[in-house]
Amino acid sequence: MVDDATRKSLGSIPLMRTKAGPRDKEAWVTRLKEEYQGLIKYVQNNKDADNDWFRLESNKEGTRWFGKCWYIHELLKYEFDVEFDIPVTYPATAPEITLPELDGKTAKMYRGGRICLTDHFKPLWARNVPKFGIAHAMALGLGPWLAVEIPDMIQRGVVTYTEKKG
Amino acid sequence: MSVAELQRRITQLEEELRKARRGDAAPEREKITKMSGEVVDTNPYSRLMALKRMGIVEDYEKIRTFTVAVVGVGGVGSVTAEMLTRCGIGKLQLYDYDKVELANMNRLFFQPHQAGQSKVDAAAATLRSINPDVHFEVHNYNITTVDNFDHFMDRIRTGGLEGGAVDLVLSCVDNYEARMAVNRACNELEQTWFESGVAENAVSGHIQFLIPGETACFDCAPPLVVASQIDERTLKREGVCAASLPTTMGIVAGVLVQNVLKHLLNFGQVSYYLGYNALVDFFPTMTVRPNPQCEDSWCRKRQAEYAARKAAEPIVEKVEVVEEEVVHEDNNWGISLVDESAPATATAGQVTGLAQGITTAYDRPAPSLPDDLTSSPPQDATSLDDLMAQMKAL
Ligand SMILES: [Zn+2]
Numbered sequence: 001m002v003d004d005a006t007r008k009s010l011g012s013i014p015l016m017r018t019k020a021g022p023r024d025k026e027a028w029v030t031r032l033k034e035e036y037q038g039l040i041k042y043v044q045n046n047k048d049a050d051n052d053w054f055r056l057e058s059n060k061e062g063t064r065w066f067g068k069c070w071y072i073h074e075l076l077k078y079e080f081d082v083e084f085d086i087p088v089t090y091p092a093t094a095p096e097i098t099l100p101e102l103d104g105k106t107a108k109m110y111r112g113g114r115i116c117l118t119d120h121f122k123p124l125w126a127r128n129v130p131k132f133g134i135a136h137a138m139a140l141g142l143g144p145w146l147a148v149e150i151p152d153m154i155q156r157g158v159v160t161y162t163e164k165k166g
Numbered sequence: 167m168s169v170a171e172l173q174r175r176i177t178q179l180e181e182e183l184r185k186a187r188r189g190d191a192a193p194e195r196e197k198i199t200k201m202s203g204e205v206v207d208t209n210p211y212s213r214l215m216a217l218k219r220m221g222i223v224e225d226y227e228k229i230r231t232f233t234v235a236v237v238g239v240g241g242v243g244s245v246t247a248e249m250l251t252r253c254g255i256g257k258l259q260l261y262d263y264d265k266v267e268l269a270n271m272n273r274l275f276f277q278p279h280q281a282g283q284s285k286v287d288a289a290a291a292t293l294r295s296i297n298p299d300v301h302f303e304v305h306n307y308n309i310t311t312v313d314n315f316d317h318f319m320d321r322i323r324t325g326g327l328e329g330g331a332v333d334l335v336l337s338c339v340d341n342y343e344a345r346m347a348v349n350r351a352c353n354e355l356e357q358t359w360f361e362s363g364v365a366e367n368a369v370s371g372h373i374q375f376l377i378p379g380e381t382a383c384f385d386c387a388p389p390l391v392v393a394s395q396i397d398e399r400t401l402k403r404e405g406v407c408a409a410s411l412p413t414t415m416g417i418v419a420g421v422l423v424q425n426v427l428k429h430l431l432n433f434g435q436v437s438y439y440l441g442y443n444a445l446v447d448f449f450p451t452m453t454v455r456p457n458p459q460c461e462d463s464w465c466r467k468r469q470a471e472y473a474a475r476k477a478a479e480p481i482v483e484k485v486e487v488v489e490e491e492v493v494h495e496d497n498n499w500g501i502s503l504v505d506e507s508a509p510a511t512a513t514a515g516q517v518t519g520l521a522q523g524i525t526t527a528y529d530r531p532a533p534s535l536p537d538d539l540t541s542s543p544p545q546d547a548t549s550l551d552d553l554m555a556q557m558k559a560l
Contacts, residue, residue, distance in 0.1 A: 036553035123528035
């Protein structure tokens with residue numbers, strides 16, 4: 001289920017108001033603004049709480065998102081590329097968050113590096129359409145996934161620390 | 167030879183190998199222009215045409231006029247495509263964006279030497295060699311993204327043998343997002359389709375027949391699934407996303423294509439929802455009426471159109487076609503089939519009147535009525551460009 005820390009950070013993310021997907025021309029632009037507002041607030045909160053863990057940006061249309069996420073394990077920072085498309089059925093269906101570098105390294109992934117979400121995510125998302133947005137998907141989907149899977153992958157030796165260049 | 171020359175040679179050999187694997191060689195047999203029922207060992211259609219003589223199907227050759235789109239060429243879709251190919255379907259459209267992997271070898275159809283090829287290309291190559299009479303159109307992309315979705319809709323609308331819409335869409339995908347995309351497309355295009363699925367624990371599956379406006383769409387209610395009769399708390403999910411069995415997938419593909427044939431060739435009775443519980447060999451069936459408050463506006467539009475069509479229909483005496491109907495003998499085999507005569511009704515949260523053994527994947531609340539929150543845009547004058555810049559500057 002959702003732990004208290006997640007619940008708390010979730011509560012501080014502004015809710016979306018516009019039920020619109022990428023095929024809904026003008027309404028999508030409105031929704032996209034809400035998405036950015038939500039993400040900016042969430043990242044700001046994370047920074048304030050000394051728990052900054054991802055950056056995202058999108059193409060002009062807001063249909064393709066990409067960025068970085070990172071996870072601190074025993075004082076070392078492990079960083080991964082993150083990307084996803086906004087499906088045509090968004091926001092009825094959540095985006096499928098993908099970590100391409102980790103494809104094939106864990107069974108908790110579908111083909112192409114799409115993270116495998118818990119059984120609780122989908123019902124929770126479905127109950128909160130259209131209020132949940134990308135920031136919620138990050139907080140409820142990717143955050144908990146990294147917390148469980150990265151330490152496990154480090155322990156199994158499939159993820160190793162590399163010094164960041166530059 | 168220099169390194170560069172060797173590298174060129176490798177590329178060349180790889181290309182040749184790829185071609186050989188793809189089966190670019192001439193097909194095993196010549197095309198057959200007209201299906202015949204002649205029983206000779208060279209006629210691949212004799213046993214199918216025998217269905218006419220047996221009185222099961224009136225006009226089997228008609229199968230060559232149909233186009234079927236198979237979305238998802240995995241454990242269920244590939245077997246579905248093979249069955250339709252062997253049955254002599256007119257044309258198949260195949261959609262998938264995945265590659266064949268050795269990890270897929272617990273399923274039917276694909277072979278180890280095809281690893282690394284795109285599923286659609288590998289499938290089309292095998293299927294063409296099985297039956298060169300079938301026309302193939304393949305698309306190696308994910309239908310849920312904006313650009314691909316438009317193309318997908320266009321191919322459903324115009325990809326039939328005669329340039330019209332395809333006759334049926336079969337959803338054989340493994341995820342909710344893709345099912346919802348197929349649902350959206352079919353509601354918009356008023357396209358009849360079948361949905362199919364196998365549970366992630368591999369021990370149940372289902373097929374569903376969807377006629378926009380007439381039966382519940384995939385978005386009318388939370389997904390309908392076969393009750394697993396496994397205590398969810400004892401179901402261990404540690405470390406894995408999904409299990410799969412060739413048996414369950416083969417059975418689901420079998421009941422899917424069986425119902426496709428019945429629908430296209432007009433024989434027997436098509437199931438609107440047919441579940442399969444592998445643990446106890448139970449096959450519940452039922453029909454589900456659409457949800458008037460469906461979240462999909464195209465579904466609501468199709469429902470209104472269907473109601474209008476129904477209302478306009480002149481009330482005529484049903485003309486009984488006199489023919490040997492299937493006689494329902496006493497059930498001597500003890501096969502338990504549940505068929506609720508009254509259709510179930512979909513509402514936003516759950517479905518009432520579900521047949522025994524069928525349940526919804528989860529509950530969903532009724533849609534919240536539009537309040538002032540949803541009707542008014544956010545009071546923020548910041549432009550999208552500014553927001554994007556702000557995000558970048560964080
Ligand atoms: Zn519907």
